[in-house]
Amino acid sequence: MHAALMVLGFTGPTETDIMEKQDIEDLEELKIPDDKEVESLSKAVSMSGGAKVTGGTLVSLISEASLNHAVFYLKFLERCEQLHPGDC
Numbered sequence: 001m002h003a004a005l006m007v008l009g010f011t012g013p014t015e016t017d018i019m020e021k022q023d024i025e026d027l028e029e030l031k032i033p034d035d036k037e038v039e040s041l042s043k044a045v046s047m048s049g050g051a052k053v054t055g056g057t058l059v060s061l062i063s064e065a066s067l068n069h070a071v072f073y074l075k076f077l078e079r080c081e082q083l084h085p086g087d088c
Contacts, residue, residue, distance in 0.1 A: 001024070002030070004027060005018060008063055008066040009062050009063035014059055014063075018041070021045065022041055024041075030074055036069055037063065038068050041062075042064045
């Protein structure tokens with residue numbers, strides 16, 4: 001999961017917050033949130049204030065968008081498998 005979050009643009013402290021504080025431990029759990037919940041997740045791992053910062057590390061909008069895309073893709077694969085087993 002650490003590697004997946006790194007690919008999405010999150011850094012060490014942010015990855016740890018997502019995995020430990022938000023209790024997201026595998027890719028299956030990333031299928032659950034919708035767009036607003038992804039934004040809420042990003043806010044939850046960030047400190048309050050103007051800049052999204054976690055432990056001194058910025059949570060970029062690109063990382064948040066990448067997470068949204070990953071959630072969409074995982075949901076797409078799940079739906080594809082339901083409609084066309086073995087073809088996705």
